[in-house]
Amino acid sequence: MEFEHSARANELVGRVAEFIRTEIEPVEAELHAATRTAADPWLPQPVFKELQAKAREQGLWNLFLPVAEPGNEQYGEGLPNVDYAPIAEVTGRSFLAPYVFNCNAPDTGNMEVLLRYGTPEQKKQWLEPLLDGAIRSAFCMTEPDVASSDATNMSATAILDGDDVVINGRKWWSTGIGHPDCELLVFMGRTDPGAHRYARHTMVLVPRSTPGVKVERLLPTMHQYDEPHGHGEVSFTDVRVPASNILVGLGRAFEIAQGRLGPGRVHHCMRLIGLAEKALELTLRRGTSRTAFGKPLVDLGGNRERIADARIAINQARLLVLQTAYLLDTKGLAGALSEVSQIKVAVPRMAQDVIDMAIQLHGGGGLSDDFPLAAAWTSARALRLADGPDEVHRNVVAKLELAPYLAQYREAK
Amino acid sequence: MEFEHSARANELVGRVAEFIRTEIEPVEAELHAATRTAADPWLPQPVFKELQAKAREQGLWNLFLPVAEPGNEQYGEGLPNVDYAPIAEVTGRSFLAPYVFNCNAPDTGNMEVLLRYGTPEQKKQWLEPLLDGAIRSAFCMTEPDVASSDATNMSATAILDGDDVVINGRKWWSTGIGHPDCELLVFMGRTDPGAHRYARHTMVLVPRSTPGVKVERLLPTMHQYDEPHGHGEVSFTDVRVPASNILVGLGRAFEIAQGRLGPGRVHHCMRLIGLAEKALELTLRRGTSRTAFGKPLVDLGGNRERIADARIAINQARLLVLQTAYLLDTKGLAGALSEVSQIKVAVPRMAQDVIDMAIQLHGGGGLSDDFPLAAAWTSARALRLADGPDEVHRNVVAKLELAPYLAQYREAK
């Protein structure tokens, strides 16, 4: 047991934090305000690209990349999960930072998929511009018409027709699709309803500009559209792409999705931990700068207890995510299945509660956009649904816990 | 003990519910969409006034009015709190309904204040058009620069200057101020800092058009602006109104505010109970119309338990509010002080939890505006702060509970 980050992690965390402090924070509020009042909020503010360029220059770029595997060296090498985790935490304190460092979902997950499962041609066409930040991507899985918590419910179709795949159906919560640079949709649809439950679906790379792809509308999350990235409802009508756009092979979508999950959940959770830390920090600051009933706010009623509980909850959550990252590094996804679901349950719930507490202590201001708390709450709340609702993940944890015992039960019957 | 509503309450509840079902619900989604996409969302949609006219025609108008007291008969007579409560619940199921029936905050509270404390001239000038729905009003109390949970912190000023009162300072969360018909601001400010803690402040009626009154901005609540009513930050710069605009007298603001609270909190809480019922109903409907893992959603994991807990929580909360209404009717505010604070703690928290559960069962849709759940959650969350944060009300309850015991403690010392 050794509870210290590696020197490399510490160094990068320091540089990333410094970049955020000196380059991002001074312009962030302004940028959000400019977006809100822009004639077209879906047009990214120019400062954004400038920040990206600066970050890239300093080598703070694509840090999310996994440790290189044979054949992937040319795309650069990232860090073990356990080293990237504290960096993700720091970037999570700012809504802008993940984009600035090219470390934002869903692009990171899409890049990982391409890196691991893409053909050389697919990598050339899509992975390289994504790694460059030249284009953006979306992931099209969840559907409005079925309970997508059961992913096998997905009923949009991807059918082989000669040398093409033909895609039909409707997706929603396709994050990032509002961005003008979004050029790639990673689509997941049903190919063979008669196959095994987890071998029915196929993943296909669909250029955003393919005829038949239509963004029907952009969806608000708790009234917030997250411009300029956004979340879209997308219809696919006889969308035809070459079969070479299929990832891995027909019916292999779940296999790919599975491999995409572990690191992505670590990233999400660490960013939320950063956000919870930020909320706690704001609470400490606000609670010691305002006075009511003759005392600083923190000295009223149960406020100190709530601060302590927040600290304890954050610390416990962080350790669980770091251990999960460590397991992913040392045992792979198969050795971290339960933990990956555990963090997905524990962290968003924790963050939601800590941020709710922070909002309460900020009074009306906490609900407004004078503080990043309303947006933080929305992030945490959304993550209790995105990437599988709490209930599905609890079920995974319980299933793994029960497996040996239920085997006996069934035998005894 | 008799747990039945009066015949009059039942009859009105039935008619109000029918009106909502047949007149409001069919146009509500459309109206919200029209507002969202309007060039100017702060311009009320015309259907709104039509609905008001229809409601008024059917006698479903100003039902919130209290039982008439001597001298107030000419302004019509309302219902005992315990009879109005179930009507408020029904109207709470729709965001539009309270406005349609002229029963929305803060106008109701302002009308009550004018009815009880206004001079004949003040009533003529402001109460009558408010009762007619010809104008709207706002209440300006909370301030951005101090912890307003301690209301005595209020530092905007109302100073007598000859025959005028001069007002300076800054308020926020002035609800309703975005509406073009908002013509009256009920302002509360400090007059005499040397007076007793609760005799320092004065309430003044300020026409919206008085020079020096400026709506600095409209504030979002969890990213939502609540057009066309809105919540504003308002600056008052040397705002001068005749001293006859003072309510009751200098230094009497807390006395007035106190009288305004009881019924208002019953209304708020009953409306939230209506909203929680609506959320539960949507949950039952969604949970039995979608299938995952081969079962209707309600049959998965702990969903049935959560439904049961929601039912139990709603029922308990409703009974507490009804009892509070009964106490207000039979013993007045002095006989219901603890209960008025109890419901203010219990109901918004309950509603927030029930609605959060409903969102979770709706998946991504629950966070979008396809369902009224995101807006419902925001209402419930905001009410944990509006009209005094939970913590202040818990403190009132505890104080009343402890009074006899602490007296002994102090004696023993």
Add this chain to the structure above:
Amino acid sequence: MEFEHSARANELVGRVAEFIRTEIEPVEAELHAATRTAADPWLPQPVFKELQAKAREQGLWNLFLPVAEPGNEQYGEGLPNVDYAPIAEVTGRSFLAPYVFNCNAPDTGNMEVLLRYGTPEQKKQWLEPLLDGAIRSAFCMTEPDVASSDATNMSATAILDGDDVVINGRKWWSTGIGHPDCELLVFMGRTDPGAHRYARHTMVLVPRSTPGVKVERLLPTMHQYDEPHGHGEVSFTDVRVPASNILVGLGRAFEIAQGRLGPGRVHHCMRLIGLAEKALELTLRRGTSRTAFGKPLVDLGGNRERIADARIAINQARLLVLQTAYLLDTKGLAGALSEVSQIKVAVPRMAQDVIDMAIQLHGGGGLSDDFPLAAAWTSARALRLADGPDEVHRNVVAKLELAPYLAQYREAK
């Protein structure tokens, strides 16, 4: 809506409370201590019978009896549930009181069953001495070898053999069986495994002294044996009683059990509310009589908030139970099915939490037997299992809530 107890209820509550204050409380601690240190703690202390005699003399006897139905007048008449409820609350504040007033479980439930379902002979033989307090009874339903939360699991047998019923099997948590006066066991066992799920079991009156009845051991609840009443594990080995001891008829046990439940749950819940009130009162007293860090305990950290939350929780729970009592009185069990389960979920959980809070504020003393808190906690905790675990009752509530919606779901399939 009228939130006032009837004059009769108020008068009886006053007299019962006075009796407890003047007759029971002065001897209660002593009696418990005497029991603890007695050579045989299962021998009731003599003062017990004296208190019963005094209570009976004052007419404070068998108040639990329901309103008389035709044919039952000769056994006296009790109160509507809504009037008895506040009396049950007051008696719940003392562990002794329910016994003193002949209003304790399971005797009350057994008496109700005999009253409603007994033949004249059964009434003469068992009901009369129970009403007199001359004998005690137990209820033998739960079994150690099966999950008794599913009552149809019961596998002890009651088989007709000529003019006799022959009983075999093992029961546990037979409350009251440790008492030397316990002479009647109301036994529930399986008769016809082939019948409908709820028509398989039969209820039989078994004299404690019948050969083959053996109390195998007395069971502690959280280390506490509840002498002199206790909870037993009882084996039945070829126990033979005349068929005239069958209640109503073969296979009718669930029908009888059902009728027994409503009022019994109201009693249990009201007693727990009394206990929670007692715990809160002790908290207020302790919290204002001890000083730490320069303040009375109640002024530290979140203590006042916890006191407020306790008050709110108790008040809400009480109202729900009173409404349930009202529904039982006005609509019968069929009109209160959901509510009877709702209170069974809500009240023990609430009481457990309030008492846990009280223990915490009492420090080590709260865990000892210097205060009635450890015993109170045990009562509340046990009631989350006794008479059906929380989970079963949540399921009843959800089932009733979902019924209309699931019907549609099934149709749609």
Add this chain to the structure above:
Amino acid sequence: MEFEHSARANELVGRVAEFIRTEIEPVEAELHAATRTAADPWLPQPVFKELQAKAREQGLWNLFLPVAEPGNEQYGEGLPNVDYAPIAEVTGRSFLAPYVFNCNAPDTGNMEVLLRYGTPEQKKQWLEPLLDGAIRSAFCMTEPDVASSDATNMSATAILDGDDVVINGRKWWSTGIGHPDCELLVFMGRTDPGAHRYARHTMVLVPRSTPGVKVERLLPTMHQYDEPHGHGEVSFTDVRVPASNILVGLGRAFEIAQGRLGPGRVHHCMRLIGLAEKALELTLRRGTSRTAFGKPLVDLGGNRERIADARIAINQARLLVLQTAYLLDTKGLAGALSEVSQIKVAVPRMAQDVIDMAIQLHGGGGLSDDFPLAAAWTSARALRLADGPDEVHRNVVAKLELAPYLAQYREAK
């Protein structure tokens, strides 16, 4: 970050677990039953000493000892906290094991104090027989007459009188004092009320047999006496011991107590984690060996979700304790002040909840002594008070969190 136990820790955990499995578990239930039914339950069962001898023979003895510091080598050497922690977890699964391995509180804490602060004579007289398991000890700090959550409230006195210290006052919750081998009381009392808040009290070694020491009674925790160790209320009446029995010096008690806390809390918390694991394991076993409503219990309602939540809660708690142990090893108590309080808040609460869940799934059996759950719950509940109540520890955490911010607040004033 490295989440692996050292080889040495793993090896010892394996041997300790094997010893428990093969030597302790087969006799444990029997031993508890023998104690319960013994004529004198305070007389330790003989098997106890036999188990201790066997453990010692195998080198599984005094593993709790810290890493040797200069001058302490002759008393043997233990493990770093981070290595002992997983051993403590394993021993916590059995109520007997900590005693068998001579690793039970409060003897461990008393031995640590003697090791670190004792004079050579004090070590010879008390430490050596304690390390041998020849005698037992108690710690006398908490008092019945004051709120001992504020330790400076302690009002029993230790006054220098010539070459003696004279002790007067009353203590309770002196754990271990019921044991016939208990020969040493580590007493803490007030010497100089005029000194600084934390320099008023003195720690004195008091032989159990000194005249004036009287065990007034043994105290139950939730009705359980924990024979043969027990918890006592002890009066000290003019108890006179030589001044050489003072630890370190007059007024140094808090300084000593402080040093005693860190490792002790890690031990307590790890044992509770072991107990929570045991409870979860029993839940999995019971939940998959009983059937209700046609399914194994675990497949009913929210049971799987509760199992997942328990797993997540245990894992998070364990990591926080291990990190705390690591900080104690690498930075000392000063570097782990917040964490030591964090675990004291987080772990007992977690364990209480997990065990409560386990009880619920076990039905009535869970409340009886057929399973170790009632005793486990009592342990967890007691630890929310013992060694400082939750509230005091939350306050420590909040204070450290707030320190930099409050400094600014005070300056700004």
